[in-house]
Amino acid sequence: MIAFALHGGAGAKKGRDYSAEIANMREIAEAARLSLRAGAKALDVVTETVRKLEDSGLYVAGRGASPNQAGHYELDASLMNGADQTCGSVTALQGFANPILVARAVMEKTPHVMLAGDGAALFANEQGFAPIADEADYFTRAGRFESNHPPGTLAHGTVGCVCLDSHGNLASATSTAGVFGKMAGRVGDTPIIGAGTWADGQTAVSCTGQGEYFMRVNASAQLAFRHAGGQTLSDSADTVLQQIVDMDGEGGLIALNRNGEVIAPFRSQGMKRAWFSGDSEIISEAF
Template sequence: MPRPILIVHGGAGTIPEERHAAAVEGCRRAVQAGWSILEAGGFALDAVEAAVRVLEDDPTFNAGRGSVRTRAGTVEMDALIMEGTTLRAGAVAAVRRVRNPILLARAVMERTPHVLLVGPAAEALAELLELPMADDAELAAPRDRLGEELPRPEGSVNLREILAQALSGPMDTVGAAAMDAAGRLAAAVSTGGMSNKWPGRVGDSALIGCGAYADDRSGAAVATGWGETLMRVVIAKTACDFMALGLSASGAVTAAIRLLEERVNGRGGLIAIDREGRIGIAHNTPHMSWAWTDGRVLEAGIRAPE
């Protein structure tokens, strides 16, 4: 049986140099939190949840307490968690006031008969379960991370202008994939979405197979980047399908990113673990922060290793 292993990412995009150290250190802390569960013989599902919670609580990243604002000035977040043994999954989209969307996604999976809940109804479940709540002021990304606030289009709606503004802002997401001592795989992802996005927009992160996918028979993969293009190639499931065909995790994420670029001119990144316990990291953006450990080594960086 492969050794337990955990990999996390803090998002792909153009990360200013002054944020590199914080992004790498945040990923390192997240992987350590998840590894403490695997090291004690815990489940992969618990490990990815713990890792993503650390990233959601770190305002360095576009998730939880570091989420970007919509065109209306609000915070709307998406999250997904999935385990690879029975293919159970839970997700939330366009949620506000929830401090840790990954906790709510897991609650959807384990406490309801559903897979995806959205908006105020999902928030009502969070309140019913007494999950930690927060307002926009606590959840919104600090201004010093975003730099100058993006102008919001006035007057007539110009969707191309909105898209251009959204793509010029942070697109980073956070995520984790793990294999435990029993060979079980799991994946989790959380995001504040695109900066200046249209309210109600849902990206890849809440959608099974797009933002993340886990299947013990193939592997686990977690995506980040321009969600509209990631969805069009169902990138996380595509990477897992490549692993099912015999590619290693590294080969699978490289092939999936190549497909993303060639088919839809997309940009983003992927992390993965295959059923042999090997990891993969790939992106076609200037940067992607990541960290991984198998208990013997812990590595972290801001670009995919050569």
Template sequence: MNDPVFSQGSVLGRFGVVVHGGAGNVRPERRALHIEGCRRAARAGLAVLRDGGSATDAVEHAVRALEDDPIFNAGTGACLTADGIVEHDASIMEGHDLRAGAVCSLRGFANPVLIARAALDDGRHVLYAAEGAARFAAERGFVPVGDAALVTEAAREALAAAREGTGPTGWAGGTVGAVARDASGLLAAATSTGGTVNKRAGRVGDSPLIGAGTYADDEAGAVSTTGHGEGMIRLCVARSAVEAMRARVSADEALRRTIEHLRERVGSVGGAIAIDRNGRYGFARSTATMSWAAAWEEGEDAGI
């Protein structure tokens, strides 16, 4: 890809939340829908923070809102595997004591980020997979909705296009995510996805992998990524960006450098959002679009 990496940054203040709706190439006539969906999710996260909730609570609520919106590739409406079903990946991490929870190859549940949060709170294991993830979810009281309830016509059309070799036209991208900082300084990040269209059964991308798709450390920053998961995994993109912020690089510059390195080193494209320990946020992408929104005490912003 020859397009330059685009990045932007600003300041949230005492607390705030930033979300993304996936790096990709959304059709121009649908871009306003993706921006508005991100705005709603960011506002949901901010409402939690205004009520005294933690950054972990905020990213959970923001990502849940994105999972419930069928225009995004997460939760209901996520993309389909080669077998025509939805397999979810999700993770969540908080930066104080580095607790994390994640699920991958999970079938039949509408909000995988909630199950990842349950894993974080349980604390015994970080990552649950496939049938084990479903069993853990059921033990924690989550009710499956079944495979069919998660499938939308748009997802079927994207799968058909991929099978025909014309690609997932207009698809939002590989994932959704959120990062947040609360009034106490706690940082958190969460990421959720259906993966890639027409993926092989059991394929797992970066989104549920701590350090690749999600990372948060109060001493440095919080990051959620989106894009080509195989490249993100090989370069541990989320952790790499956090380490750049630890070295006092600004959030947007840390992401710009990391996404550029992703493209130059392994030929992968994508994007990411971040908040650093001082409440500065940033985002970067090397794709045509990445819908995003930010909300904080005194304002909000959004784009694609």
């Protein structure tokens, strides 16, 4: 059994055309299915999927980032391997195109889980990641299109992926540039293992939305623990998302389990997402 889901963020707004994103997500999902059928590992698939989403410039992650209040591009990412629960994370990373690849290197080449700010950038440079030559030319500022979010709120965007491979292993990865207009140094749920990203032997989760609320309820780990305790995958997700709604937050998530069950619930206007399970049709949609 193989299963897969990705998301392009819960920032989708009614009235905007997301045909480019829907086509892009479908193409990435199709490539992931081919890789999984060929025996690829879940961790490699989620890493490559998120890298493609970062590079597309269509989402508020990687190339699609917008600057913070100080005019800097600070990127966050994390990933987790369900087989042994190893994980890696970077936060407030400046100057590099693919935070998910740096997070993978943190997991595999350091004794740490998270590196931040200047330390993350120094590590990325030491590992041979090429710095961005011209940020003004590189970043697409995808968030500039999301101009119709409610007054007084910060719009948001994230990308993520969860996967079950043919070996029965799960993995999760998430990447973001954070909310638009964020303060310098702001960190949301994306790089926090257990808040925005989680994978263990039974469940994999990637979250998107107003990160402060997902952090307050430890969203991704809570969902996995509820499912491990006997709740269905859907009920576990509904419980967690309702807690966020009750705090006046919004967002969504993708999750799957080792049986190949896939869910993509959201409590927001929309959430860009694509998924399949086994040989099922690939679904790619925003609302």
